Amino acid sequence: MKKKEKVVKEKEYRKPLVKRRKPNRSIIGDILLYLFLLFVAIVMAFPIIYAVSSALKPLDELFKFPPRIFPQNPTFDNFSDLFVTMGKSWVTFSRYLFNTVWITFAGTFGHLVIASMAAFVLAKYDFPGGQTFFKVITVAMMFTGYVTQIPNYLILNRLGWIDTYWAIIIPAFASPMGLFLMKQFMEGLPTSLIEAAKIDGANEWRVFWTIVMPNVKPAWMTLIIFSVQGLWNNRASTYIYSEERKTLVYALQQIQAGGIARTGQGAAVLVVVMIVPIVIFVLSESQILETMASSGLKD
Amino acid sequence: MREDGMREFFSKYFKLRKREAAIMVKKAKVSKMCYAFLAPYAILFAMFFVYPVVASIYYSFTYYNILQPPRFLGLQNYVSLILEDDVFLTSVKNTLMIAVITGPLGYIMSFLFAWLINELPRWVRSIAVIVFYAPSIAGNCYVIFSVFFRGDAYGYVNAALQNLGIIDTPILWFMNPQYMLPVCMLVILWMSLGTGFLSFVAGLQGVDKSQFEAGYMDGVKNRWQELWYITLPNMKPMLMFGAVMSITQAFGVADVTIALCGNPSTDYAASTIVTHLIDYGSQRFEMGYACAIATILFLMMILCNKLIQNLLRRVGT
Numbered sequence: 001m002k003k004k005e006k007v008v009k010e011k012e013y014r015k016p017l018v019k020r021r022k023p024n025r026s027i028i029g030d031i032l033l034y035l036f037l038l039f040v041a042i043v044m045a046f047p048i049i050y051a052v053s054s055a056l057k058p059l060d061e062l063f064k065f066p067p068r069i070f071p072q073n074p075t076f077d078n079f080s081d082l083f084v085t086m087g088k089s090w091v092t093f094s095r096y097l098f099n100t101v102w103i104t105f106a107g108t109f110g111h112l113v114i115a116s117m118a119a120f121v122l123a124k125y126d127f128p129g130g131q132t133f134f135k136v137i138t139v140a141m142m143f144t145g146y147v148t149q150i151p152n153y154l155i156l157n158r159l160g161w162i163d164t165y166w167a168i169i170i171p172a173f174a175s176p177m178g179l180f181l182m183k184q185f186m187e188g189l190p191t192s193l194i195e196a197a198k199i200d201g202a203n204e205w206r207v208f209w210t211i212v213m214p215n216v217k218p219a220w221m222t223l224i225i226f227s228v229q230g231l232w233n234n235r236a237s238t239y240i241y242s243e244e245r246k247t248l249v250y251a252l253q254q255i256q257a258g259g260i261a262r263t264g265q266g267a268a269v270l271v272v273v274m275i276v277p278i279v280i281f282v283l284s285e286s287q288i289l290e291t292m293a294s295s296g297l298k299d
Numbered sequence: 300m301r302e303d304g305m306r307e308f309f310s311k312y313f314k315l316r317k318r319e320a321a322i323m324v325k326k327a328k329v330s331k332m333c334y335a336f337l338a339p340y341a342i343l344f345a346m347f348f349v350y351p352v353v354a355s356i357y358y359s360f361t362y363y364n365i366l367q368p369p370r371f372l373g374l375q376n377y378v379s380l381i382l383e384d385d386v387f388l389t390s391v392k393n394t395l396m397i398a399v400i401t402g403p404l405g406y407i408m409s410f411l412f413a414w415l416i417n418e419l420p421r422w423v424r425s426i427a428v429i430v431f432y433a434p435s436i437a438g439n440c441y442v443i444f445s446v447f448f449r450g451d452a453y454g455y456v457n458a459a460l461q462n463l464g465i466i467d468t469p470i471l472w473f474m475n476p477q478y479m480l481p482v483c484m485l486v487i488l489w490m491s492l493g494t495g496f497l498s499f500v501a502g503l504q505g506v507d508k509s510q511f512e513a514g515y516m517d518g519v520k521n522r523w524q525e526l527w528y529i530t531l532p533n534m535k536p537m538l539m540f541g542a543v544m545s546i547t548q549a550f551g552v553a554d555v556t557i558a559l560c561g562n563p564s565t566d567y568a569a570s571t572i573v574t575h576l577i578d579y580g581s582q583r584f585e586m587g588y589a590c591a592i593a594t595i596l597f598l599m600m601i602l603c604n605k606l607i608q609n610l611l612r613r614v615g616t
Contacts, residue, residue: 025522037415041430044489048433051443118340127330128323133341140348141543142600144551146573147593150580151351151358154365174343177494204332226494233438238581253439273438278429281436285425292494292501296536297543 051274055079055267062263078268085255085265091244093251100232100248103165107172108227112220114173119182120208124194134183138297140176149238156239167239172231178223184294185219186212218287225284229277249273352597359591364584376591386567387592390575393480394550394596397571398603401484402549405491406541410534412492413499414526428500435493442558444486448472473560476568483556483569490555493548495541502537506530535611542607550600553577572596 049069054062056074086093122130152171153162161167189212197207213220235250252273256266281288327334359376361369380387416427434440447455450471457469472478510529511519519525531538553573556562560569563578570578572592580589 029522033415037412037427040412041427044434044492045430047443047447047489048437048440050446051437051440054443054446114339114343117336121333121336125330125333127333128327130333130337133337136349137344138543139601139604140344142547142604143348143352143597144547144553144573146551146553146576146580147355147597148348148351150586150589150593151354152347154354155346155350170343171347174340174347176344176348179340204336208336229436249438256442270438270440270443274436274440277436277438278433281432282429285428288497289428289501289504292497293505295498295540296502296534297539 048274051267051270055264055271057264057267059264062267078264079272082255082265082268082272085262086251089251091246091251095244096246096248096251099165099245103168103234103247104228104231106165107169107231108224110169110173111175111178111227112223115175115179115223116182116213116216116220117208119179119186120212122179123183123186124189124191124212137176137179141180143176153238161239163240163242163245165240165245168231168234172227175227175230177226181222181226181291181295182216182219184296185216185222185291188294189215218290221284221287222291225277225280225288228280232276233273355590355593355597357590358587359594361587362585363587363590365586369587372587376588377595380588380591380595386563386570387572387575389567390570390572391595393569394552394571394573396480397484397487397552398546398549401487401491401552402545405488405548406495406545408488409492409496409541409545410499410538413496413503414530416500417503424500428497431492432496435490435496439554439558441486441490441555444482444489445473445559448482448559450474474565476566479556479560479564479569483552483559486555486559487548487552491545491548493544495544498537498540498544499534502534503530506533538611539608542611543604546600546603546607550596550603572599 053070053074055078056076057071058073058075058077061068061071061073083093086096121127122134156162156167156171159166161170193211193215194207197211202210233249234247235253237246237250240246252269255262256269258266358369360371360373362372362375363369412427412431416424416431419427449455449457450469450473452458452461452469454469454472456472457466460466461469470478472482506529510533511525514525514529519528551573552571556564556569556571557574557577562570562574564570564574573596576589576592576596579585579592
């Protein structure tokens with residue numbers, strides 16, 4: 001079924017560029033707007049392009065004046081230098097990488113499971129307290145990490161989790177944003193699907209794992225990307241102070257702060273740090289947009 | 300007579316309440332499974348989001364430095380925040396400036412661009428989404444702006460302005476209080492097409508096409524009328540969501556100003572409520588005082604959210 005629909009859509013959409021124009025649009029208006037959009041897009045992309053191109057510049061070009069936007073002799077020297085520097089650090093590069101990957105993976109996985117379970121009952125069942133709980137979640141989406149940082153430290157301290165991975169992983173499970181998006185998306189799931197499974201004798205747990213979860217895969221991707229973004233960029237310097245448990249981003253930013261001799265490596269760090277979230281977003285864009293379509297807040 | 304009436308009213312009221320409560324309890328007993336599903340999330344959420352806010356309000360009335368047990372002070376922290384702490388007032392002013400300018404502007408930009416790219420062919424649209432959204436997820440890529448706005452004549456902006464003959468000495472963008480905030484706002488605006496923007500893009504795709512056709516019949520003349528009478532009313536839930544996102548962003552500004560201007564910044568010209576909070580919480584360890592700052596920030600955000608939701612209800616009418 002799905003495949004057929006897609007084919008039809010594509011065919012329809014080659015022709016109409018000119019033909020199916022909306023009747024109330026002026027051509028001059030369209031052209032002006034698109035030129036404006038193009039201009040804005042270039043302005044928006046410029047800093048990122050500049051960051052990438054300066055990571056590819058050899059050292060002498062980095063300090064050239066007037067500076068050029070694009071490198072004349074692009075090299076990967078900055079990246080290989082970066083690995084050399086990382087290799088010489090007291091804690092090895094692979095250890096930092098492991099820390100980040102482990103924190104990101106565990107945090108994202110736990111968040112996905114726990115938030116989906118909560119989202120499932122909030123979306124599909126009517127029980128006392130459910131609505132109120134959801135309202136609290138929407139308010140909690142406004143908290144910035146800094147506001148809750150101090151009491152969080154005290155709690156983690158009492159639990160004895162300070163300076164362990166858990167200090168980053170467990171709080172990430174409860175991120176309100178993921179629950180919110182998941183719940184909104186699950187509301188679009190037909191209730192009859194769940195009821196049919198129940199009549200066939202499945203209990204809630206089975207309904208959740210075999211009916212609901214496979215049907216909300218686009219929302220998984222969205223949860224994953226938001227969670228990965230948060231955890232990948234987590235410098236973890238407040239709750240973790242042992243060097244061997246710090247994250248990659250922290251280590252990279254230490255190098256970046258290394259002064260003028262590290263300019264080239266600093267530029268390479270910028271690229272390494274930003275490339276991961278951007279690549280994940282590019283790969284999962286259509287699924288994320290599908291989820292965001294149900295993100296609206298009703299009052 | 301009147302008292303009797305009152306009593307009767309109250310007894311009826313309480314009876315009703317009791318009955319409602321009984322129904323609630325019964326319902327809750329039936330839906331035990333729901334609570335079981337909700338429990339893991341709810342416990343963690345209470346631990347790391349609800350309790351911290353409550354604790355933060357409690358500590359805001361005390362003197363607390365982690366080493367000694369909290370000592371109750373009453374409203375002392377708030378009084379000294381408002382009456383004695385000049386830096387806090389500067390921070391509030393800066394935060395409000397940033398929020399009032401970048402909040403609505405970023406919000407409008409998010410919607411405007413989402414709306415403009417909506418009618419592009421699909422592949423162009425998906426590239427445009429990536430280009431516009433990338434800055435907000437690009438880690439700390441914003442430090443690249445410190446290259447553009449370098450304080451010496453080698454910075455792009457200074458060089459360009461000098462070549463044009465507008466200035467003759469390079470401007471210290473991140474040290475001159477006159478320019479710090481505007482430059483930071485520019486960077487924040489650059490990053491403001493975030494989650495709200497995605498929500499708008501997706502929401503616009505979901506607007507029912509037949510409504511537009513009905514609009515042509517009823518004489519919607521141009522795209523602006525179409526926007527106001529058809530698109531915006533359909534987008535209300537997304538607009539609400541986007542508003543929450545931009546408030547969070549606008550009031551939580553700290554990383555950008557710290558990276559570009561330092562903390563504390565020259566003359567505190569770029570300090571925001573959050574940088575002030577970091578200053579007291581993580582550097583001076585006056586937790587009670589820092590919690591008072593956090594509480595004020597939190598109240599401001601909730602108030603602002605209420606205000607905007609009331610405004611948005613009027614859209615399209």
